[in-house]
Amino acid sequence: MLAVQAEKQLGEFAVNVSFTSDTAATALFGPSGAGKTSVINMIAGLLKPERGRIVLGDEVLFDSVTGINVPTWRRRVGYVFQEGRLFPHFSVKRNLDYGRWVSGHASNPRQLSHVIDLLNVGHLLDRRPGKLSGGERQRVAVGRALLMQPRLLLLDEPLASLDTARKHDILPYLERLRDEARVPLIYVSHNAAEIKRIASRVVRLDSGKVVETGGIELLDGARADVLA
């Protein structure tokens, strides 16, 4: 269960949102510039709200009244960025292993091979991120975030940088991720068709505010975007 209530002024633009998420996959839906990325940056701790309270499970991640602000690296909130953000100086394998390595946990070969199979990245392990295609990069980015054993996984337009064919390649992996990984997802997108395949609950944002929340039928009114 994730509960977000946050306010932040970003120049001319104000974000003021309040929503909860208790399903396997909740989508943050809205046009670009609606404040979707700002909202998940606040959940991840990369952006500090001016006022509000963010609670994940029974842990308060942020509370402006009591002054709680758990640093990003202690939140255990996974984040798949739009552009992947793989470490260019590490191989794919070390990218995948980074979260475990940096927090000093013992290696867990079973979990590693499970994630490698789930995302079909086994043949890429010795490559450098610079040599990967866009789709491969995003799969590795998803695997890297999963392997730090997050309590919640944020995906920020993970398909936006890919062409239509690649999107169709990756979507099945994301569906498997939702069904098998047992980590709740927050899926950010401006694409209704994509969201219908991944999410069961939709929070619709516009101009920094929540305008609607509900099931995916909420998207039927929205322009019937094809996967493009």
Next chain:
Amino acid sequence: MFELSPQDWTAIALSLRVAVVSTLIALPFGIAIATVLARASFWGKSALDALVHLPLVLPPVVTGYLLLITFGRKAPVGAFLADHFGIVFSFRWTGAALACGIMAFPLMVRAIRLSIEAIDKRLEHAAATLGANPVSTYATVTLPLALPGIIAGMMLAFARALGEFGATITFVSNIPGETQTISAAIYTLTQVPGGDAAALNLVIVSIIISFAALLASEWFARRAAARLHGS
């Protein structure tokens, strides 16, 4: 015809030792100051920036003079270091290394700072979301990505130290076997009638060393860049 005298060899060995030692000792300070200048914001930052760059704009003899009145045997800092730690700079090769390190410092800091400023901070944010605390992020993401700049900074510092003349000769004089580097030896030779022929040998040697250092740093920088871009 190309023959080096024992004094020449002494000067060459001393120059290399002074340049290597001053570069290596300056490195951790250079990385630290470059990081602070690139990333931190605090009151007095421009003053620190100016102080670091001072040896670049001051006449070297002025820097040498300032070292003399600070680190000389009877000067406050110099006396303290000598009495408590047994570290003596005046008229020793260690003093030459100190002078070279200080003269080279701005170049080193500048190269490292630029490379840290060029790093995509979003990669550091990604490391934080993966559970890396700020120290781990710095060690595993920031420093490796800054490596080409660190190599360039070391190379510039080495070259500067090798060519240093004014501050060194002012601070620790020109004592064969102790503080007479290649530059000082060339200067000494050219002051004697007919010495320019002997000086030519040392000139050739210093050209060779500089060239080799340049090639080595190119090679290291290319290897580091290849590591970053995946081949």
